[in-house]
Amino acid sequence: MYSSDADDLEITIHDVDLESYLKELSSFGAGMPATDMIGANGPAPAAQxxxxxxxxxxxxxxxxxxxxxxxxxxxxxxxxxxxxxxxxxxxxxxxxxxxxxxxxxxxxxxxxxxxxxxxxxxxxxxxxxxxxxxxxxxxxxxxxxxxxxxxxxxxxxxxxAWQSLSPLYDLEELREATFLSEYWDQDKKGERASRTCEPAEGYDDIKIAVIEPSIAAMFFPNGIDRSHPGWADCEFGVCESRIRSVFNCSLTATDAESCRPWAGEPQEFSNHGTWVSSIAAGDLTQGQDPNTTDPYERRTRTGVAPEASILYLTANSTGFLSAAIASAFLLGADVINLSLGVAECSHDLKTDCGGLNQVIRTVTEGGALIVAAAGNEQTPTGRCRPGSDCSVCYPAIRPSVVAVGNVETARGLDYDLADIAETSSRGTVTVGIGGRYSALFPEGVAIPVVSIAAPGNLCSYFSEEGTYDEIGRSGTSFAAPVIAAGAGLVREEFGPAVRDARMLKSHILAMGDGTDAETPSRGVAVGMSSTWGAGRVKFHSFESMESPKGIAHRSFHLRENERAILTAADTKGERFDPRVTQWKMGMYIDASDLSGIPYVLISYHDTCNGRRIIAADLEAGLERHAVLESPAVNQACLEIRVYGYSVPEGGVEVFVTDYYHSGDPAQH
Incomplete structure (x- = not known):
C-alpha cells in the first residue's frame, strides 16, 4: 500500500485544543515534559x-x-x-x-x-x-x-564561498551487516529507476551522484579510477561503463561553465573518491575482473547497488560544491552522496556557505535525497562545533540532509554488538521553536542531528590500476555511501511512493534498529539518539520480509492545534495478526531551516487491548523513530496520533513510512 492519499490510508485530521490533548495523554499515564507547555504564548518570530x-x-x-x-x-x-x-x-x-x-x-x-x-x-x-x-x-x-x-x-x-572541503575518513562485513544481500536476491541492484519516463541521459538505472573534494590527500587530485573493471556492466558479452559522467567543478576562465567534464586521467590521484564510489556501486558479480574468480570474493568486493550508475563530480570550494550539487540534480541524480565536510562553516547553525542551504532545499523539493557524512570530529580537537554539545559537520547539519554516523564493524563481530566509532560525530544542537508557544522556549530546545548509523569500517574497496585496498579504513565517509546506495535500492523497489525525497528519508529512518532510544516498557523503543540517530541501519527489501506484513508511505499537512490519527500501515485499525513480530516507523517533519522548527507531539495507542497508550514521544525534533516488538505489538490495534503543538503559520508537511512483518526482529 503505497498511496499518500489520506482518504485511502485512514488518516483523520481534526482540531484539538492543547489542554485537552495533554489531559488525554496524562490520563493514559504518559510522562509530561518538564517545561510548562501551556504557559503564556505570543507571536512567533516571522520566517521572513x-x-x-x-x-x-x-x-x-x-x-x-x-x-x-x-x-x-x-x-x-x-x-x-x-x-x-x-x-x-x-x-x-x-x-x-x-x-x-x-x-x-x-x-x-x-x-x-x-x-x-x-x-x-x-x-x-x-x-x-x-x-x-x-x-x-x-x-x-x-x-x-x-x-x-x-x-x-x-x-x-x-x-x-571560499571555504575548502575535506574528505571525512581516518588514515567484509558490509553486505551481511546491513542485509543488503536480500535486495540482490530479489534482483534489486539499482538497475531500474522505477520511473514512467525516459531519464535525463537516456539510461534507466538508479543514479547515485558522488561529490568529492577536488583534492583529498597529499595534494593529489581526487579523481575516480575509470579503468577499474568493476565499473563495467556486461550483457551478452558487451560491457559498458556505469560511470556516466565525470565533472570537475572549479574556476578555469571568466564566464566559463562551473562544472566541466574531467579532461584526461592524472598520473597520480587520491583514492578517496574511488573508495566511496565502489562502496556505493562497484560490481564484480558478473565476472568483470578475470583475476577474481572466487564467488565469495567477488561478492565481498561488490558495492551496495552494483548495477546503479555513478555521476562523479569534484569541487574545491563551497561555491563549487553548490554548483556540483545543482549539476548532479539537473543530470538526474536520484541520491547525492557527500562524503565531505566544511569545518569552516560548522560553527553556527545560521551559516550559509556558497548558497548551499538554498541549493540543498531546492534539489530536495525536486526529489533528490542528499546523504552526508556526519564527520569524524568527536575528539578534543574536533573542527566541527555547530553547538557546544555537537560535533556534526556542515552540510550534514542541514535539516533535509540524511546525516550518517559510523558503526565500528569488525570481522567476526556481531553487527548488533558493534559500537559507534569513537570519533564518529554526534550530539544535539539548540534550535528555535516556531508557532504560538515559541515564547515558552526562549533558549530554544536541543534536538539530535545524526539521522542514522551505518558500517564505515570497511575494506576491499576498488583502488588504483584495477586493484583492491584490503587494509581497511574507517570514517563516516564510508558509512555515507552505504546509506546513499541503500536509498537508491529503496527507490528502485517502491518507485513513485518514494519519489519525494522527504518520503524516501522517512523510509531510511524507519530502517534504523532503535539503538539507544528511549525504552519506556518492554518491546518499545521511541525517539532519536543523539549518538546513533535512528540506530544501526538494517536494510531489507519489503518483498523479502516474512508475511503477514504491510507497509505504507503517507504524508499529510499539519497545522497548529490539529491532530492527525493514523492506523498502522494497511491494518485499517484492525488487530495485528498474532504472527506479527515487529512494527517500525520513520517520520520526517519538513523544515526549511532551524531558526523556528515545528514542535510536534506523537503518541502510540492500542485501541483494542484496554485502549492503552503504548508510548509517547514528546521531545522536539524533525526526525522521529519508533519500534514496537513483543509484547507491545501483540495483537495490538495500533494508532499513531500526531499533534501540532507549536507550528509556524501555514503548517508543516509530515512524511511517514511504517511497516510490520513476521520475521526475526533482530534481523530488522
Missing part, C-alpha cells in the same frame, strides 16, 4: 525576519573577510527568485525535455544578470556561467569592491 537576519549575518561575514583579503573574494550572489514550475515533477520528465528546460533557464538567468555582470566586469571581478538551477552568480570580487557589490540593487544576498 529569521531569513533577513541570516542574510545580514552572511553579509557581515563576507565584509569582515574582505577587509583583510589580498586576493579576490569568492562569493555566491543571490540575484532573486526565478520560478521553476517543473521542479515538483522533475524526476518524471524525460531527458530531452529536461535539457530544454535547463537550456531555457540558463538563458533566462543570463539575460536577467546582464546588468550585474557588466557592473562586475567594470570592477575587475570574474564570474562563471549559471548552472540553471537557481538565479545565483558565482563571482570572485576584488576585496575593496565587495561593499559596493553588496549594495547593488540586483543583489539580494551575498554568501561566502
Amino acid at each position: 525576519e529569521a531569513q533577513a537576519e541570516g542574510i545580514q549575518r552572511t553579509l557581515a561575514d563576507v565584509l569582515e573577510y574582505a577587509r583583510d583579503a589580498e586576493e579576490p573574494v569568492e562569493v555566491v550572489l543571490d540575484v532573486g527568485d526565478l520560478p521553476f514550475p517543473e521542479l515538483p515533477r522533475w524526476s518524471t520528465i524525460d531527458g530531452e525535455s529536461r535539457k530544454r528546460v535547463v537550456a531555457d533557464r540558463k538563458a533566462a538567468i543570463e539575460r536577467g544578470q546582464e546588468n550585474l555582470k557588466r557592473f562586475l566586469d567594470e570592477l575587475g571581478a570574474r564570474t562563471t556561467k549559471p548552472t540553471g538551477l537557481l538565479n545565483h552568480l558565482h563571482a570572485w570580487i576584488p576585496p575593496e569592491a565587495v561593499p559596493e557589490v553588496a549594495d547593488h540593487p540586483d543583489v539580494r544576498a551575498i554568501y561566502p
Whole structure:
C-alpha cells in the first residue's frame, strides 16, 4: 500500500485544543515534559525576519573577510527568485525535455544578470556561467569592491564561498551487516529507476551522484579510477561503463561553465573518491575482473547497488560544491552522496556557505535525497562545533540532509554488538521553536542531528590500476555511501511512493534498529539518539520480509492545534495478526531551516487491548523513530496520533513510512 492519499490510508485530521490533548495523554499515564507547555504564548518570530537576519549575518561575514583579503573574494550572489514550475515533477520528465528546460533557464538567468555582470566586469571581478538551477552568480570580487557589490540593487544576498572541503575518513562485513544481500536476491541492484519516463541521459538505472573534494590527500587530485573493471556492466558479452559522467567543478576562465567534464586521467590521484564510489556501486558479480574468480570474493568486493550508475563530480570550494550539487540534480541524480565536510562553516547553525542551504532545499523539493557524512570530529580537537554539545559537520547539519554516523564493524563481530566509532560525530544542537508557544522556549530546545548509523569500517574497496585496498579504513565517509546506495535500492523497489525525497528519508529512518532510544516498557523503543540517530541501519527489501506484513508511505499537512490519527500501515485499525513480530516507523517533519522548527507531539495507542497508550514521544525534533516488538505489538490495534503543538503559520508537511512483518526482529 503505497498511496499518500489520506482518504485511502485512514488518516483523520481534526482540531484539538492543547489542554485537552495533554489531559488525554496524562490520563493514559504518559510522562509530561518538564517545561510548562501551556504557559503564556505570543507571536512567533516571522520566517521572513529569521531569513533577513541570516542574510545580514552572511553579509557581515563576507565584509569582515574582505577587509583583510589580498586576493579576490569568492562569493555566491543571490540575484532573486526565478520560478521553476517543473521542479515538483522533475524526476518524471524525460531527458530531452529536461535539457530544454535547463537550456531555457540558463538563458533566462543570463539575460536577467546582464546588468550585474557588466557592473562586475567594470570592477575587475570574474564570474562563471549559471548552472540553471537557481538565479545565483558565482563571482570572485576584488576585496575593496565587495561593499559596493553588496549594495547593488540586483543583489539580494551575498554568501561566502571560499571555504575548502575535506574528505571525512581516518588514515567484509558490509553486505551481511546491513542485509543488503536480500535486495540482490530479489534482483534489486539499482538497475531500474522505477520511473514512467525516459531519464535525463537516456539510461534507466538508479543514479547515485558522488561529490568529492577536488583534492583529498597529499595534494593529489581526487579523481575516480575509470579503468577499474568493476565499473563495467556486461550483457551478452558487451560491457559498458556505469560511470556516466565525470565533472570537475572549479574556476578555469571568466564566464566559463562551473562544472566541466574531467579532461584526461592524472598520473597520480587520491583514492578517496574511488573508495566511496565502489562502496556505493562497484560490481564484480558478473565476472568483470578475470583475476577474481572466487564467488565469495567477488561478492565481498561488490558495492551496495552494483548495477546503479555513478555521476562523479569534484569541487574545491563551497561555491563549487553548490554548483556540483545543482549539476548532479539537473543530470538526474536520484541520491547525492557527500562524503565531505566544511569545518569552516560548522560553527553556527545560521551559516550559509556558497548558497548551499538554498541549493540543498531546492534539489530536495525536486526529489533528490542528499546523504552526508556526519564527520569524524568527536575528539578534543574536533573542527566541527555547530553547538557546544555537537560535533556534526556542515552540510550534514542541514535539516533535509540524511546525516550518517559510523558503526565500528569488525570481522567476526556481531553487527548488533558493534559500537559507534569513537570519533564518529554526534550530539544535539539548540534550535528555535516556531508557532504560538515559541515564547515558552526562549533558549530554544536541543534536538539530535545524526539521522542514522551505518558500517564505515570497511575494506576491499576498488583502488588504483584495477586493484583492491584490503587494509581497511574507517570514517563516516564510508558509512555515507552505504546509506546513499541503500536509498537508491529503496527507490528502485517502491518507485513513485518514494519519489519525494522527504518520503524516501522517512523510509531510511524507519530502517534504523532503535539503538539507544528511549525504552519506556518492554518491546518499545521511541525517539532519536543523539549518538546513533535512528540506530544501526538494517536494510531489507519489503518483498523479502516474512508475511503477514504491510507497509505504507503517507504524508499529510499539519497545522497548529490539529491532530492527525493514523492506523498502522494497511491494518485499517484492525488487530495485528498474532504472527506479527515487529512494527517500525520513520517520520520526517519538513523544515526549511532551524531558526523556528515545528514542535510536534506523537503518541502510540492500542485501541483494542484496554485502549492503552503504548508510548509517547514528546521531545522536539524533525526526525522521529519508533519500534514496537513483543509484547507491545501483540495483537495490538495500533494508532499513531500526531499533534501540532507549536507550528509556524501555514503548517508543516509530515512524511511517514511504517511497516510490520513476521520475521526475526533482530534481523530488522
